[in-house]
Structure formats: structure tokens, C-alpha cells
Amino acid sequence: MIALNPMAGESPSMESFCEQLRHLKNEGLLDELCVVSVVHKSYFPFSSEVYRERQGEIIKDIKQSLASGLHERIPYREIQVLEAPTSTDEDVVRTIGKWIFKKRTNFLILGVDSNQSLAHGAVGGVPSTASFLSPVPLLAINVGVSPEEEFNGPPTVLLTVDASEPPSLRALRRFAKIVAPLQPRIQLLHVLRKRKLLGPRLRPVANFDKARRVLIETSQQLQNFGIECTMDIVKEQRSVAHTIVNYAEKNNIWIAAVTSPVRDIKHRLLWGSTTHSLLGHLKCPLLVLRTS
Incomplete structure (x- = not known):
């Protein structure tokens, strides 16, 4: 299960992230992939009423943006956009966790950019929170580097x-x-x-x-x-x-x-x-x- 920021489809690091995923898939670590993203009304610059009215349209746009970013870079089965009850990192991770249980997935995969500071300092951020709360193993991928070349022998x-x-x-x-x-x-x-x-x-x-x-x-x-x-x-x-x-x-x-x-x-x-x-x-x- 790949967890992506709603705006990840427009991120310049998407190519590097997918390159790493392809490398891990070729080595046999990853199999079929699903994509999940989480939103909350506070993420958008308009009122709760407007968000509710446009919710279906917003989710559709996010799915299209993510699909465009992933297009032909990495095969995936589906994209699901979920809504968290609050915008806290804990609720975002728990929302993803509930979906993981339904899908019976082996990993939660997140991209981390080492060139940027992790959000919310030393005790927060979705990757750090997921390391404590994810119901399945977390696989964090540094999107700021390219994968290693093929190994001579077992990695x-x-x-x-x-x-x-x-x-x-x-x-x-x-x-x-x-x-x-x-x-x-x-x-x-x-x-x-x-x-x-x-x-x-x-x-x-x-x-x-x-x-x-x-x-x-x-x-x-x-x-x-x-x-x-x-x-x-x-x-x-x-x-x-x-x-x-x-x-x-x-x-x-x-x-x-x-x-x-x-x-x-x-x-x-x-x-x-x-x-x-x-x-x-x-x-x-x-x-x-x-x-x-």
C-alpha cells in the first residue's frame, strides 16, 4: 500500500519515488501495489460548507492528479482517497491503517525527502507517526536519492x-x-x-x-x-x-x-x-x- 500526499502527483520527486519502487519490485520485495491518499476539509482554502458541496469533485480531481503523476511510471491496481476525521498526523495514519486492514496489505510505503525537514519537528510528521502507529511494517523510501545499481550477488x-x-x-x-x-x-x-x-x-x-x-x-x-x-x-x-x-x-x-x-x-x-x-x-x- 503506497500512501501519497494529495498533491504528490504534481511533485518533482514522483519520478525518483517511482524509480525506487520499480527497483524494489524488480528485486522481488514488492508485488501488486495499491495507492491511498488522505484529505481533510482543513487542507483546502475554503469553508467547510463549500468543501462538502464540492467533495466529490475534489476527490475526483485528486485521483486524476495522482494517476497522472503515476502514469506509466509504476503499475498499480487502484487509487483510493479517504477522509480523516481531523488533520492530525495520528488521525491520518489511523485512517490509512483502517484501509490497510481491509486490503490485507503487507506494507505501508511512504516517500521521505531527506532534502526537506520532516514536518512538525522531532516528534511528529506522518512518516514518524506511522513508524509508531502503522498496523503493518512501514517501508520508508528516500525520494531524494536514486536506487543502487544491480547487486553483484545477493543484496x-x-x-x-x-x-x-x-x-x-x-x-x-x-x-x-x-x-x-x-x-x-x-x-x-x-x-x-x-x-x-x-x-x-x-x-x-x-x-x-x-x-x-x-x-x-x-x-x-x-x-x-x-x-x-x-x-x-x-x-x-x-x-x-x-x-x-x-x-x-x-x-x-x-x-x-x-x-x-x-x-x-x-x-x-x-x-x-x-x-x-x-x-x-x-x-x-x-x-x-x-x-x-
């Missing part, structure tokens, strides 16, 4: 593991189901965090021994799902996200995957979100799997 998928919050068995099962048919190389990575000023009382920091133990356990769990992998532990540089981004670029990673625990707004305000930072800086596609 590498990077699964980052936080030893302080290990991935759930459900998340690993989903990950294995997605990547197993592709037969890529799987690389597990843990970033040893620096100890922050507030100390480990508020946020536990795993040492090397614990990180190694968690990676071994994760590897064994993936082996039970038929997935073989290698492991690596590196020290945090400027931030965990910066370290992952550098690692992905140096090792020619095809797709990076993270598991995203469910956290409330207070946690996100205090600590920020590694996933959110990756959305804005990672060049390769980012696969986000919720831990619950």
Missing part, C-alpha cells in the same frame, strides 16, 4: 538491534517472512550507546557483553525462521542514527530494518527517536517493524 539487509529493547518474536517473524523469499545477506548490528548526562537510571545502556548476548539470541531466533545472519557491534559516533547511516553507506546496505517500540509522547520528547532521525538521513529504504 544485504541490515537489521539494527537495540540490546536494551530487543526485538519481539513477532517482529522477527514478520522480518523473516518479508526477507526470506529474497534470500539476501542479513547483517545484525548493535550500536553501543554513549552514556548520557542523565545516566542509565532513566535509560539503560547495554554494555558489550549484553549486546553480544542479545545479538546471539536474535540470531538464534532468526535461524528458527530459516534466516542465517552475521553480527557486528560498533560504538556510537555523533548519535545512534548517524552511526547507522554511516554503517549502511560504507557497507552498501540495500535495506535497513529497525524495530520500533510503542512509546508515548513524553518519551519521544525526552529522548527523541532514532527511527525518526533515520527517516530524514538514511539513503537506502528503511523498514520499520513495531515490536507489538
